[in-house]
Amino acid sequence: MKTLIIAAAVGITAGLLGALCGVGGGIVMVPAFVTALGFEQKKAVATSLAVIVIIAAVSTLNNSRQTGLIDWRVVGITAACAALAAWFGTDLMHKLSNQHLTKMFGVVLLVFGAKMLMGK
16 A cells, blocks of 8 residues: 555656656666665566656647647657667666666766756
8 A cells, every 4th residue: 555655655756757848767767666665676676667658648738739739740759869879778777787777877867957957
């Protein structure tokens, strides 16, 4: 029951932040799955990505109701390139240790967070 409550709270937080900030919720879900649910980094990442599919589909459906809000040309190019990179990225993830992935995730969050806080 505790796991379900934590998962629901993480889902609500990730969904709101994903919709508001476009972060996909991964910055919330991965650390929460690791710390609150005790997942290893690889399981947290894989679970987060599966959830993001649903978050993205619902957000896209709702955002597409407003004409011109989504640039579908950019979506097509970006999605094709991201899908190809993700295929190889998941293979790389399987080869790396959980500890290495955790450190990489932390560095990415720090670098992009600092850049965003300092402005463009």
